Amino acid sequence: MTTTEAGPDDPEAATRQTVRGKGRSKGRGSVRSGQVAALRPGYQAELADGTDRFFEPRRTDCPWCGSLRLRHRLRTTDLLQHKPGVFVLDECQDCAHVFQNPRLTGPGLEFYYRDFYDGLGEQRLGGVFGTRTAAYRDRARSVLPFAAAPGRWLDVGTGHGHFCESARELFPGTSFDGLDLSEGAELAERHGRLRRGFRGSFPELAPQLAGQYDVLSMFHYLEHSTEPARELAAARQALRPGGLLLIDVPDPQCRSARLLGRWWLPWLQPQHLHLMPVANLRRRLGELGFTVVLEQHGEPHDPVDLLAACWLLLDAFAPREDAPWLPGEPPGRLRRALRGALFVAGAPVLLLATLLDRLIARFAGRAGLSNAYRLLARRD
Template sequence: MTTETRPTTGPAARSRQVAALRPGYLADLADGTDRFFEPRRADCPWCGSTALRRRLRTTDLLQHKPGRFGLDACGGCGHVFQNPRLNGAGLEFYYRDFYDGLGEQRLAGLFGTRAAVYRGRARAAAPYASAPGRWLDVGTGHGHFCETARADFPDTVFDGLDLSEGVELAEHSGRLARGFRGSFPELAAGPSSELAGRYDVVSMFHYLEHSTDPGRELAAAREALRPGGLLLIEVPDPRCRYARLLGRWWLPWLQPQHLNLVPAANLSERLGELGFTVLTEQHREPHDPVDLLAACWLLLDAVAPREDAPWLPGAPPGRLRRALRGACFLAGSPVLLLAALLDRLVAPVAGRAGLSNAYRLVARRGA
């Protein structure tokens, strides 16, 4: 059950929005969360090996929606994947009000402040494509990357693709020349597709980990690119040492949204099978120095009283609970500041120390 509610501003408006959404969420949860999952699989979705081990068990640490989630690691190829995986109904439930609806304003504000990160991603293409004609950003969200990248590539036409309505808002606001809403493999399929062979660059920044079948997404990128076109991919690195040091508090696990975390060697090999040549593999440049800060914030958020949310039963938090929540974060602010400082100090050596939380590949499509 889905209730569409446009984002509003202010605490009172948010409370009304939460109240309007609550009946729908509680109806969805009336029969529990088991119906949101596929059967548990016994083999690796990347290589087929049955040598699996439990990597992580956690809850939704960001929205605090009900449910428990597991990640398994393949002993054969190192692929990490959600097992059992969310089905279509589960993906709809757990994504709802995260990027759109109730969460749209908060996330749009966050993504709109990451211009330096977006410039670094865009410039990764510059040594290999100084003036691309058309660029498709897959998983573009509200199109903030394309808006920023236009400063470095003023003659490039930027299109975006996403499952959420944010891509339509991005086209309407002028961040994108065209906004395509839907599944990339479906929209790129077949020679008559509007996307087929149209692009000089296709980018997938922190997109593949959300997909149910990364291999299909890579094949779709090949279809959308012209011969000789560039594919830019950036994803969390499951081999990052922070993943073990911080356990379930490592932000890039991002359960239940991240379904597949692919090691760089696996991704390079699959790209080769699809006719791509990997031009560069970067670990230092895509590292986002937030691991310790995010872990401390998630811990504080876990112990603090909950904010009001439509999927949580009971009465909305009163003045006392809101005050206690504020007091928890105020008391933890010195720890948050120290963690942020340590993140910055580690950042210059993160790549060499195996602490980079992401990697980036730039690959060229063959003829």
């Protein structure tokens, strides 16, 4: 699994970049067509036996609290890449934890992440990485009242390290390290965005990082992890006593999630495996020896819910773009023209949705419409 700073970390940026990608140049389109053709035989061979092997057996208990009282919250498909498969989110009726059930296996995660942030997807998302400086600074600014000059900061799920590059403007004396499963952390170190870039699993690397950090951040990272409790325990191990843990995650209890249903972008199936209500995360942090010193809802809200829902609806009804995992022949000129015409016709709706998103953002936190929440906790 690859955790980067576009897509799950930046849903608005990723969605806007995807929309802009519809107008790419002919030359760029022909390059993509060649890549799709080269990848098609491998994908089709991989899918010849179906997708059942990509899923674990369905579990009958809640992975957060162990309750047996589960109910289906959502059933959906891959609305972004349109890779085959049906994904179910269950909700615990006791603690309200939402989780993918059945969950993807390791090969399943590899299959569905492939060509989303790298390969074919990198063409569309690659330009996003350095464009979110204001959001990155806002995240870092939430630490200032509690640690004006931390010595060392570890950003887990750092991607290409752009958050750390922006945060350094507020904390010029802080040494920023980053950790990621992808090679992005190593690339960020070579480009000078990180003092040190670690590549690998955080729970496995945590023992060698024990007690080294004053601040540790996880931005839209926990929802991608197979075992969030292990990640939180690793964070406690890597922090010094009195160190701060900063977490941003989607809020499955926000009103937008219920109003928009499967078209709410932060469900992000099949990538998001766990979505934790804020009360659950606060309680777990307390059990691990943390004290929550800050809870925010309006500030981490990303004003993209309506735009993303409208775009996903248009995309669902439009003829498919060419992709190596889709069956049949590549789309011809007529299908491509119909797809373009549909998005042109839908442009006023997308513009209106964008304006409404910005209007809602002014009171999203107070109205329970914020699509994310932020917790800052101190290790006791």
